Amino acid sequence: MTKILVAGFKGRMGATATQMVLKNADFELVGVYDPIATEKDLAELPEFAGQHAPVFTELNATLVAEPEIWIDFTIPKAAVANTQFALEHKISPVVGTTGFTAADIKALQTLAEQQKTGGLIAPNFSLSAVLMMQFSKQAAKYFPDVEIIEMHHDNKLDAPSGTAVKTAEMLAEVRGDKPQGNPDEKESIPGARGANYAGMRIHSVRLPGLIAHQQVQFGGIGEGLTIRQDTYDRESFMTGVALACRKVRQASQLYDGLEYLL
Numbered sequence: 558m559t560k561i562l563v564a565g566f567k568g569r570m571g572a573t574a575t576q577m578v579l580k581n582a583d584f585e586l587v588g589v590y591d592p593i594a595t596e597k598d599l600a601e602l603p604e605f606a607g608q609h610a611p612v613f614t615e616l617n618a619t620l621v622a623e624p625e626i627w628i629d630f631t632i633p634k635a636a637v638a639n640t641q642f643a644l645e646h647k648i649s650p651v652v653g654t655t656g657f658t659a660a661d662i663k664a665l666q667t668l669a670e671q672q673k674t675g676g677l678i679a680p681n682f683s684l685s686a687v688l689m690m691q692f693s694k695q696a697a698k699y700f701p702d703v704e705i706i707e708m709h710h711d712n713k714l715d716a717p718s719g720t721a722v723k724t725a726e727m728l729a730e731v732r733g734d735k736p737q738g739n740p741d742e743k744e745s746i747p748g749a750r751g752a753n754y755a756g757m758r759i760h761s762v763r764l765p766g767l768i769a770h771q772q773v774q775f776g777g778i779g780e781g782l783t784i785r786q787d788t789y790d791r792e793s794f795m796t797g798v799a800l801a802c803r804k805v806r807q808a809s810q811l812y813d814g815l816e817y818l819l
C-alpha cells in the first residue's frame with residue numbers, strides 16, 4: 558500500500574483527493590494537512606465519518622505520518638514551500654496547486670534530482686485539458702494568431718489559470734514571440750485586451766457556476782478554429798492524480814505536466 562498525505566484537505570480539491578485516496582485499495586491515507594483545520598481526526602467531519610486519519614495543522618508535524626506521497630492542492634504561496642519540504646524528506650510530491658513560476662519549478666527539479674526523488678507538478682490533471690493543450694500546440698504551427706480564454710469559478714485566487722499559462726508556453730514553443738492585432742491599437746479601458754504572453758492575449762473570466770473551462774481560439778484568413786475544454790466535476794481530475802501517485806515513486810525526477818506520465 559502506498560502511504561499518502563493530502564495537503565489542503567479542507568479545500569475543494571483537497572477534499573476530493575482525500576475521498577479518492579480512501580476509495581483506492583492500494584492507497585493508505587496516513588494523514589491530512591491544513592492549517593485551518595480544527596479537528597484532530599478526519600472522521601470528526603461528517604463527510605468522512607468512520608474514516609480515521611490524523612489531522613495536521615503544522616508542516617513539520619506531518620513527518621510522524623511517514624508519507625511516501627504528498628498530494629498538494631493548497632494555495633500558490635504555500636505550495637512551493639510544501640513541495641520543497643516534501644522533497645527534502647524524500648516524499649514524492651504530486652502537486653496540483655497552480656501559480657508556480659518557471660524558476661520555482663526549475664529549482665524544485667534540481668532538488669528532486671539531488672534527493673533522487675520523483676514527483677509531478679501538473680497545472681491540470683484532467684485528460685481533456687492535456688489533450689486540449691496538445692491539440693492547440695499542433696494547431697499553432699499553422700495558425701499562429703491565437704487568443705486564450707480561460708473561465709473559472711469566482712473563488713479562484715490566481716489569474717491567469719495555471720492551465721492557460723502552460724498552454725501559452727506550449728504555443729510559444731511553436732509560434733515564437735509574435736505580436737498580434739493592430740500595432741496602433743489603444744485600450745480605452747486598461748486591460749481590455751487581456752494579459753500579453755509572447756504577443757498572445759489571455760483573458761480570465763471568473764463567474765459563479767463555472768468550474769474550469771478553456772477556449773483556445775485561432776484565426777486565419779477567412780477561417781477560424783476553436784479548441785475548447787470543459788470541466789463539469791472535480792472528480793475528473795482524480796484519474797490523473799491517482800495515476801501520478803502510482804507512477805512517481807518509480808521516477809527520480811520532478812515532472813512538469815501530466816503528459817509525461819501518460
Ligand SMILES: NC(=O)C1=CN([C@@H]2O[C@H](COP(=O)(O)OP(=O)(O)OC[C@H]3O[C@@H](n4cnc5c(N)ncnc54)[C@H](O)[C@@H]3O)[C@@H](O)[C@H]2O)C=CC1
Pocket residue numbers: 564565566567568569570571590591592593630631632633635636639652653654655656679680681682683715719794
Ligand atoms: N492541477 C489541477 O488539475 C487542479 C488544480 N487546482 C489548483 O489547486 C489549488 C487549490 O484549489 P481549490 O481546492 O479550489 O482551493 P481551496 O481554496 O478550496 O483550497 C485550498 C486549501 O488549502 C489550504 N491551505 C492554505 N495554506 C496551506 C498550507 N500552507 N498548507 C496546506 N494547506 C493550506 C486552505 O486552508 C484551503 O483549505 C489551486 O491552486 C487551484 O488552481 C484546482 C483544480 C484542478
Ligand SMILES: O=C(O)C1=N[C@H](C(=O)O)C[C@H](O)C1
Pocket residue numbers: 655680681682709710713717718719720721768769770
Ligand atoms: O482553480 C481551479 O479550479 C483550477 N485550477 C487549475 C488551473 O489554474 O489551471 C486547473 C483547473 O483549471 C481548475
